[in-house]
Amino acid sequence: MSDIVISAKDLGLTFQTGDGPIHALKDVNLDVRQGDFVSFIGPSGCGKTTFLRVMADLEQPTAGTITVNGTSPEEARRARAYGYVFQAAGLYPWRTIGGNIRLPLEIMGYSRDEQARRTADVLELVELGGFEKKYPWQLSGGMQQRASIARALAFDADLLLMDEPFGALDEIVRDHLNEQLLKLWDRTGKTICFVTHSIPEAVYLSTRIVVMSPRPGRIADVIESPLPRERPLDIRDSREFIEIAHRVRDGLRAGHGDD
């Protein structure tokens, strides 16, 4: 088995809309290796969500090919190969927080004991320990988002697809969850694809940063991070960190320049 988890070749996706076609993705080539933490960054509408949805078999490409774990995205989805965190929490209001986290476990047929154990574990991980019996609408937006992350972590998918999971959170909580996510990634060796709008977040978390540009959505730059796996929060003040952040910013500017 090769250690390539996601492989996109000349991938393209054009939405046919009322006012003409929209090229959400064009000529996208990317390989994501086992254990990579890849961030996707780029201006709004450059196709980050669309790319993630193609990996998840929620959207069908109109050009090129993509494989997930060496198979088609559909087979990967059927094999429950990934956990997906949406841009909004999307918890079911008739289920408690615990019930929402148990949802995938129930569907995938985990035993009751196992469901309870895993639910408690992931709730602890996102620091929602005492909130298992609360309903989503009784929690703040940030807490709901953390619950939705816990929901994606509850089952053993080796691949995590996260679409701006921390976009709605305040700086402090965000820092904290970034740290937690890095620890989780380091401990479990999961492969993570992570969409963000924040340059520091992308640099802090990633082993590779994919800079995208809009109209048509394509990859402008791929930056390999020289930062070590072990990353305390204050690494963000180091010279290396600032250099990478500059490169990301330059890439974003270049993408913006041509329109």
Add this chain to the structure above:
Amino acid sequence: MGWLLGAVAAWLIGWQINSRLARRPLSRATAFAGPVIFGLTVILIWECLVRGLDISPVLLPPPSQIIQTFGASLPLLWRDFVQTVVKGALTGYVLGCSAAVLLAVAIDRFPFLKRGLLPVGSFMAALPIIGLAPILVMWFGFDWQSKAAVVVVMVFFPMLVNTVEGLSDTGAMQRDLMRTYAAGYWKTLFKLRLPAAMPFIFNGLKIATTLALIGAIVAEFFGSPTKGMGFRISISVGQLAMDLVWAEIVVAAIAGSAFYGAIALLEKTLTFWHPSQRGRM
């Protein structure tokens, strides 16, 4: 003359109490007392006017007489209630509503059914009950079975339309989530779409309670054994025994409110999560 003055007095006193209650902060007690006092006032005015103006009891019996008849005919009223409400209306309600929900799921599973069955449903709903009831009495006999059949026909369509509507009331993200879990049709139905449809289903169930009661009572006008609320009303009218007619109306009003209230209570406990219910927890 004294009775007429009494009517005016009852009106003034009831008005005074309620306007005072309305100025007090809303609490459980004031919310309950308002309608009760209003109801009592209406009954008092009714009593006084009927006596004061010497209205014939055939046109409008006084409430005191209705209460008296009610008390004196309890066994009779109970038998009629069991025949019409419990056997006719409830059976038809349960059968009609469950059939409608099952068909709604079938329509949802096999969309081609939608084009065929929804028009049939709306055609059934358009049939006038006075045309339908005699036919169903012919088919299913005089006893409660034919009344239940009328009720089935009446509750079926509103229930079907509401459930079909409810089953499509899920967000794109909620459905995508199920897709990422590779959840099949039935798991998506039970874990996502039926719970999401609950507010719509209860809407249908509430509308159906009134329809069921009307259907069961009116159907008895077209043939029934010698019991039942509709039967009693139609023969009592013939005998000019209006007090008994009114007593049956009281039974129907109580049964209808209790039925509706029970469904509304069930709704409140099952769809507490819906924004329309949350404030009332």
